Amino acid sequence: MIINWVDRHLKWVFTLPAVIFILLMVAYPLVYTGRLSFYEWSMSAITPPKWVGFDNYINLFQDPKFWNALKVTFYHSSASILLETVLGVAIAILFSRKFRSARFVKTVMMLPMVATPVSIALVWVLIYEPSIGILNHILVSMGFERQEWLGSVTQVLPSLIAIDVWEWTPFIALIVIAGIASLPTDPYESADVDGATSWQKLRHITLPLLMPTIITAVTLRIIDLLKTFDTIYATTQGGPNFSSQTLNILVYDTAFQNFKLGSASALLIIFFLLILSVILILTSLRKRQGDRV
Amino acid sequence: MRTSKLAKTNYTIVNLVILLLFLFPFLWMLTGSLKSQLQVLSPNHMFVFQPSFKNYLSVFQEYDYLKYIWNTFVIATVSTLASLFLGLPAAYGIAKFNMPYFGLAILVAKIIPSITYLVPWYILFNKMDLIDSIGGMVLAHMVIGLPFIMWVMIPFFEEFPKEVEESAWIDGSSKLRTFYQMVLPVSVPGIVTSSLLAFIFSWNNFMFSLVLAGESTKTLPLAIYNFMSNTSINWGALMAAACIITLPVILIALFSQKYVVSGLSAGAVKG
Numbered sequence: 001m002i003i004n005w006v007d008r009h010l011k012w013v014f015t016l017p018a019v020i021f022i023l024l025m026v027a028y029p030l031v032y033t034g035r036l037s038f039y040e041w042s043m044s045a046i047t048p049p050k051w052v053g054f055d056n057y058i059n060l061f062q063d064p065k066f067w068n069a070l071k072v073t074f075y076h077s078s079a080s081i082l083l084e085t086v087l088g089v090a091i092a093i094l095f096s097r098k099f100r101s102a103r104f105v106k107t108v109m110m111l112p113m114v115a116t117p118v119s120i121a122l123v124w125v126l127i128y129e130p131s132i133g134i135l136n137h138i139l140v141s142m143g144f145e146r147q148e149w150l151g152s153v154t155q156v157l158p159s160l161i162a163i164d165v166w167e168w169t170p171f172i173a174l175i176v177i178a179g180i181a182s183l184p185t186d187p188y189e190s191a192d193v194d195g196a197t198s199w200q201k202l203r204h205i206t207l208p209l210l211m212p213t214i215i216t217a218v219t220l221r222i223i224d225l226l227k228t229f230d231t232i233y234a235t236t237q238g239g240p241n242f243s244s245q246t247l248n249i250l251v252y253d254t255a256f257q258n259f260k261l262g263s264a265s266a267l268l269i270i271f272f273l274l275i276l277s278v279i280l281i282l283t284s285l286r287k288r289q290g291d292r293v
Numbered sequence: 294m295r296t297s298k299l300a301k302t303n304y305t306i307v308n309l310v311i312l313l314l315f316l317f318p319f320l321w322m323l324t325g326s327l328k329s330q331l332q333v334l335s336p337n338h339m340f341v342f343q344p345s346f347k348n349y350l351s352v353f354q355e356y357d358y359l360k361y362i363w364n365t366f367v368i369a370t371v372s373t374l375a376s377l378f379l380g381l382p383a384a385y386g387i388a389k390f391n392m393p394y395f396g397l398a399i400l401v402a403k404i405i406p407s408i409t410y411l412v413p414w415y416i417l418f419n420k421m422d423l424i425d426s427i428g429g430m431v432l433a434h435m436v437i438g439l440p441f442i443m444w445v446m447i448p449f450f451e452e453f454p455k456e457v458e459e460s461a462w463i464d465g466s467s468k469l470r471t472f473y474q475m476v477l478p479v480s481v482p483g484i485v486t487s488s489l490l491a492f493i494f495s496w497n498n499f500m501f502s503l504v505l506a507g508e509s510t511k512t513l514p515l516a517i518y519n520f521m522s523n524t525s526i527n528w529g530a531l532m533a534a535a536c537i538i539t540l541p542v543i544l545i546a547l548f549s550q551k552y553v554v555s556g557l558s559a560g561a562v563k564g
Binding site: 003004006007010011012013014015017018019021022025026027028029030032033036043091094095097103105106107108109110111112113114115116117118119120122123124125126127132134137166170171174175178217223226227229230233234248251252255256261264265268271272275276279 | 304314333382402404409411413417468499500503504542
């Protein structure tokens, strides 16, 4: 009897528990955040949340810290994605030639992605350390001057970008390697008949055919890139002097250091819309590419 | 012939340099963990030093690392199992009964920054006494694990041939039975991929612990971060702690390379 009932309603028995979980843990908090963005509250039990209308948003747009965080996020994300894409595609093309140690190469490239980001971040802190780090050690032995790296307002972002590029270039590379493996062979055969050079084949066959794969990889990567938290927070906490404070770090500080939950919520809504629009732009770009190929 | 041999050597050298660049921070973590504080601080011992395992001993003796390892392991295991329990049937339902809106909800859950939930969770968990509790941590980690498992499994179940299921149904096997006796066993590769990755994501998670954990539920990433914020950093012990936390993930990756690679690039192939 019970089995019969379950079978007739399997669709709902199977999906509803997960859907209810998502609604409670994701949808409800989203609505809550949206509502809280119109209030002012500091988690105090004595003073209840106070309705302030659009004040949180207005204050946000007048706050130089918000514009700074937006700039930092944009700089960090765009420089990282650019380098990761160029290097990732180059490495994929380099490693896609058949050779004995292909499996080993894939394994090594996977390690930076799966290793615990906080521990990776701390190793990089040691590498960048101005007085005892190996990077300055090498620079000094080559006759250059010591650099401050993570401690310098101008060098901190390039240093963080280098960490991200090290950690996530393999992501683009692995996806593109899979893409290359599934390319059709006949365009290459006819190109060989026409006597095309390997550069021409790369430029006119491989890259255009790979474009949809590359755009998908970039989309997936950029979603995570905009949300980068662990490596930045564990290395600089957004410093020195807010020069590496991304939107994500700014939200964290506003909510859990200053306990301005209303402002933090308004910031979150803006952050969410930003990520959403980036995704929409990239998806439509991929659709256009897909139509052309 | 000569040039092609030269090209081949160049190719090998370029490969080796790239591999070394990816491996270097790991090697540096390992060598750092075998150095004393004095050796870390002295440029003369940058590469040549007498290795010692003292740091590993001190990590376990001076700090409560066994407890942090246990916490991290329990939270990662329970949240992965619970996500499988909810996620596998749900992914099957969405794949078979054509429920695109639920699929969209999963996608949205996957792209929202985790910090969006943390503000409301922090308020609600405080009211419900879930701050610094294993239960609260498991619930939080499931929000990463569940959408990910479904994201991997939906295309997997979609590819399962409908005719096979339907003939089983006609033979009198209940739909529920068909699911766990026929569909699930065939789907083991997908299940392994998604649960390994869900476990790794949970093991590595830092932000949730930072906000929701306390002394009794502290996980490894938070422990090692606190370790660094001490006024004078004991670098050797810090690197030893970093090795301890990274080793299990590396082992998983080494022994199930195929699954982890396909999990990391999930969604990219199908677009």
